[in-house]
Amino acid sequence: MAKGLLVIKIGSSSLTSKTGHLDHSRLVHFVEEMTHLMDENYQVVLVTSGAVAAGYSSMGYAQRPRTIQQKQASAAVGQSILMQAYTEAFRQHQYVTAQLLVTRADFRDATRFKHISETLTELLKRRVIPIINENDTTSVDELTFGDNDLLSALVSGMLHADMLCLLTDINGVYDQNPFHHKHAKKYHYIDTVSDHLLTEIDESVSRVGTGGMRSKLIAAKTANDAGVSAFIGTGLGKHSFSDVLLGKGNGTYVGHFSKKTMSLTKQWILYHSHPVGHVQVDSGAALALLKQNKSLLPAGVVSAKGPFSAGDIIDVYENHLLIGRGKVSCSDEELQTLLTTQSKEKLTKAIINRNFLVTI
Numbered sequence: 001m002a003k004g005l006l007v008i009k010i011g012s013s014s015l016t017s018k019t020g021h022l023d024h025s026r027l028v029h030f031v032e033e034m035t036h037l038m039d040e041n042y043q044v045v046l047v048t049s050g051a052v053a054a055g056y057s058s059m060g061y062a063q064r065p066r067t068i069q070q071k072q073a074s075a076a077v078g079q080s081i082l083m084q085a086y087t088e089a090f091r092q093h094q095y096v097t098a099q100l101l102v103t104r105a106d107f108r109d110a111t112r113f114k115h116i117s118e119t120l121t122e123l124l125k126r127r128v129i130p131i132i133n134e135n136d137t138t139s140v141d142e143l144t145f146g147d148n149d150l151l152s153a154l155v156s157g158m159l160h161a162d163m164l165c166l167l168t169d170i171n172g173v174y175d176q177n178p179f180h181h182k183h184a185k186k187y188h189y190i191d192t193v194s195d196h197l198l199t200e201i202d203e204s205v206s207r208v209g210t211g212g213m214r215s216k217l218i219a220a221k222t223a224n225d226a227g228v229s230a231f232i233g234t235g236l237g238k239h240s241f242s243d244v245l246l247g248k249g250n251g252t253y254v255g256h257f258s259k260k261t262m263s264l265t266k267q268w269i270l271y272h273s274h275p276v277g278h279v280q281v282d283s284g285a286a287l288a289l290l291k292q293n294k295s296l297l298p299a300g301v302v303s304a305k306g307p308f309s310a311g312d313i314i315d316v317y318e319n320h321l322l323i324g325r326g327k328v329s330c331s332d333e334e335l336q337t338l339l340t341t342q343s344k345e346k347l348t349k350a351i352i353n354r355n356f357l358v359t360i
């Protein structure tokens with residue numbers, strides 16, 4: 001039985017040298033740290049950026065490209081360089097690797113989402129190290145993760161991981177960007193990622209990164225919401241990964257591990273589905289959903305906005321405030337009929353069953 005499952009995300013800034021090339025010694029360090037954990041019977045999933053960073057100089061660009069086409073072409077060159085380097089480094093420790101290139105669209109499709117989860121589970125069972133990156137060449141601007149912070153958080157939730165480690169070029173979260181403000185103060189532990197904290201952290205990024213610290217905090221919050229604790233730091237130094245697990249990591253811990261995990265179905269509904277309509281509910285129904293974990297009955301519905309069909313995902317509002325999202329069991333027309341009659345079904349038929357309802 002494995003001791004625990006860690007999802008480790010390594011950002012471009014951790015893998016590139018000052019000249020913009022892939023820094024092999026860094027990559028080998030991270031691989032060694034991961035193999036220590038594997039030797040100690042932990043399971044590891046790696047989410048790694050670095051394809052664009054590893055590819056752009058081979059394409060002849062003087063600096064990290066800016067247009068989508070240039071980035072996609074650089075990623076196509078860099079991804080194989082990156083993967084080859086990881087595969088070789090892990091092979092030195094007798095570990096086998098697997099490459100998964102995914103897009104946001106893969107997560108939006110419930111069947112593909114399930115296949116990703118099942119593939120990862122099988123790889124972990126065989127002690128293969130899954131190495132995940134966004135499939136940059138097929139991702140489109142409106143439907144992209146952009147950086148891998150959120151992708152790694154969603155993977156950590158999907159696998160009910162024990163911890164998400166977001167590795168970057170800075171040893172934690174500061175109240176201001178420490179590269180621009182020398183008196184910036186570090187947070188060693190953040191219990192909850194509040195909206196206030198998110199507005200405090202600016203969106204500045206490293207030379208090669210994309211999301212900056214704000215995107216890492218949003219990712220940490222997403223992991224926390226799914227019951228996974230998070231750590232943000234550099235992961236540099238011998239035994240740094242073991243130190244992170246011992247609570248001695250040089251970085252910022254965010255949230256704590258919770259045994260209360262969210263089912264895969266609910267994660268898909270909350271993070272990836274595309275709601276097509278909504279219902280407004282009264283305060284009694286809102287209370288039943290939010291506090292008593294009940295299913296939604298027609299009796300609590302004030303109005304419905306379609307069109308939607310049975311099996312679609314819809315949002316639930318109380319007083320115009322979003323309180324939930326779920327899979328509806330009837331069409332908007334059927335619901336309208338239920339609302340205008342006094343049938344028994346009005347009090348008994350769950351229009352969103354609680355197993356397919358996520359409250360927000």
Ligand SMILES: Nc1ncnc2c1ncn2[C@@H]1O[C@H](COP(=O)(O)OP(=O)(O)O)[C@@H](O)[C@H]1O
Pocket residue numbers: 010011012013014049147167168169170172173174175176177178179201202203204205206207208209210211212213214
């Ligand atoms: N409050 C902050 N604390 C720490 N780093 C910050 C903060 N605000 C912005 N940053 C920036 O976040 C960068 C790391 O994010 P990013 O560039 O996306 O790296 P990665 O490629 O590792 O994902 C740091 O280099 C730093 O410039």
Ligand SMILES: N[C@@H](CCC(=O)OP(=O)(O)O)C(=O)O
Pocket residue numbers: 010011012013048049050051052053075133134136146147148149208209210211212
């Ligand atoms: N998928 C891209 C990630 C882009 C990126 O910069 O991400 P990150 O370093 O996580 O901010 C790549 O491999 O280059």
